[in-house]
Amino acid sequence: MSRWRRRSPRNKPLFLLSVTVFLLFAFFLAFRLSSTTDLLRSLISSSSPSSAATRSPQCGLSLRGQRFLWYAPHSGFSNQLSELRNAIIFAAILNRTLIVPPVLDHHAVALGSCPKFRVSSPTELRTAVWDHIMELVRDRRYVSMGDIIDLSLLTSAMVRTIDFRIFASSWCGLNMQQACSGSLCCAISSDRSAMGNFDQCRSLLSGLHGKDNQCVYAVEEDCRTTVWTYFQDNEEILDSFQPNKELMKKKKFLYVRKRKDIGKAFGPGSKAEMSTVLAFGTLFSAPYKGSELYIDIHKVQGDPRIQSLMKAIQFLPFTPEIMAAGKEFVLNSIKKPFLCAQLRLLDGQFKNHWKTTFSALEEKLKDLKPKNIGNDPIHIFLMTDLPNVNWTGTYLAYLAKDKSYQLHTLDERSELVLQAAKRLMASEPGIRSSFLPQNYEGLSKRKDCDQHLLPDILLYIQESVCSCASLGFVGTAGSTIADNIELMRTNNACKL
Numbered sequence: 001m002s003r004w005r006r007r008s009p010r011n012k013p014l015f016l017l018s019v020t021v022f023l024l025f026a027f028f029l030a031f032r033l034s035s036t037t038d039l040l041r042s043l044i045s046s047s048s049p050s051s052a053a054t055r056s057p058q059c060g061l062s063l064r065g066q067r068f069l070w071y072a073p074h075s076g077f078s079n080q081l082s083e084l085r086n087a088i089i090f091a092a093i094l095n096r097t098l099i100v101p102p103v104l105d106h107h108a109v110a111l112g113s114c115p116k117f118r119v120s121s122p123t124e125l126r127t128a129v130w131d132h133i134m135e136l137v138r139d140r141r142y143v144s145m146g147d148i149i150d151l152s153l154l155t156s157a158m159v160r161t162i163d164f165r166i167f168a169s170s171w172c173g174l175n176m177q178q179a180c181s182g183s184l185c186c187a188i189s190s191d192r193s194a195m196g197n198f199d200q201c202r203s204l205l206s207g208l209h210g211k212d213n214q215c216v217y218a219v220e221e222d223c224r225t226t227v228w229t230y231f232q233d234n235e236e237i238l239d240s241f242q243p244n245k246e247l248m249k250k251k252k253f254l255y256v257r258k259r260k261d262i263g264k265a266f267g268p269g270s271k272a273e274m275s276t277v278l279a280f281g282t283l284f285s286a287p288y289k290g291s292e293l294y295i296d297i298h299k300v301q302g303d304p305r306i307q308s309l310m311k312a313i314q315f316l317p318f319t320p321e322i323m324a325a326g327k328e329f330v331l332n333s334i335k336k337p338f339l340c341a342q343l344r345l346l347d348g349q350f351k352n353h354w355k356t357t358f359s360a361l362e363e364k365l366k367d368l369k370p371k372n373i374g375n376d377p378i379h380i381f382l383m384t385d386l387p388n389v390n391w392t393g394t395y396l397a398y399l400a401k402d403k404s405y406q407l408h409t410l411d412e413r414s415e416l417v418l419q420a421a422k423r424l425m426a427s428e429p430g431i432r433s434s435f436l437p438q439n440y441e442g443l444s445k446r447k448d449c450d451q452h453l454l455p456d457i458l459l460y461i462q463e464s465v466c467s468c469a470s471l472g473f474v475g476t477a478g479s480t481i482a483d484n485i486e487l488m489r490t491n492n493a494c495k496l
Helices: 008-042 078-095 122-138 164-169 183-190 200-206 247-250 262-266 304-310 321-333 348-352 354-371 393-401 415-427 458-466 481-489
Strands: 068-070 097-100 161-163 216-218 226-229 258-261 278-280 340-343 378-384 404-410 473-477
Touching: 068 458, 078 097, 078 262, 078 481, 097 164, 122 200, 122 216, 161 393, 164 183, 200 278, 200 415, 226 340, 226 415, 258 278, 278 304, 321 415, 321 458, 340 354, 340 458, 340 481, 348 354, 354 378, 354 393, 354 473, 378 393, 378 458, 393 404, 458 481, 473 481
Parallel strands: 068 097, 068 278, 097 161, 216 278, 226 258, 340 378, 340 473, 378 404
Antiparallel strands: none
């Protein structure tokens, strides 16, 4: 007898029914997952190079004749803002439209250390930024830098900008509706069919397949080898800061930092000039040992247009919705002259310097007490990352108990903060300050978006409140947040 028993005819209908049910279930599952498949694929690196990616027809799908500049922001918001300023300068020098990125989560993408010559490569940074942006899109947490920083003050004569969502929709053919919260963005995104390929766009913008001089020119120079200059007669000379011999021997590397002119490298007559997109890695720079970590462009005597732009972007204000919320808190909640204290106590190096941070505030309050008229307490707006439950035994606990002081704080659950976030998302300043391709200009149709998570704008509103502090400001030494508040106060950002 055969070891395989012949199937009984009466079991055949049952078998066919089982197959039918399985196929229907598989079809239903595929349909449900199809809306997120492209997004998920964009978060997965390609296992092998694809020649199709570098020959993608997506390159400039509906933006032919335009040239763009892209870069990879990283670290905290203040660093991202610093990079945005540098990107604006680069875009203006090279006569390119700047692609404005979203606000990345705090330290979601890290650069490393330029002084120690230990940084992620430009390609690694661009890839990490793309993947994190897609995470923000998938989670419906996308907020453009143009929603937070008022870019409408930059005229097209200075520099032209385009929101990343508009760029990705037009250049790659991607449906970016999940990144939208306002009606204009939703209308633009729904006007696109999902014809684009996330993997191809990721590969092109990240430079995973090298340079494509007709589509994307991926810049590979970073702070280990290059200091970018402009209108300086020092082309290809050695920079004053170089890795020391001990570091090179310990890390087994050889880097030589040269000063290069950005216009000569990527402007007229260069290999990069005709590329649709010029893609950088980090654009962060800072002074270090008498040099600059990456970008040394401060005074441009030979180009009045760039010199004027650099003065204009020294201070980039928050959008009106954010400033209005800060002023509302000052007028309706504090109601009195007040001191702002920005105390950064938990993040990075600051967690080891509590004594110094508290001492600066204590000295300021000692100075204010003799000037305080009457028995009214000194009002203090407190901006700190230390939760109230952890104040026990600290100088903050003492201030909270002392009736000589009245503390004011804001948190992300405040109704004022929530309402401001709703107004910001509805007004969509990032989209409205963006360059719109010709087929989008005058778009009048409205489309409601699916529910979008409200952005966390507490930090920006707190900074706005501090800019209004008439009794002065005490900030944490070395904090970029404190630097930005000082800049706001210097430029009289708060006009009550």
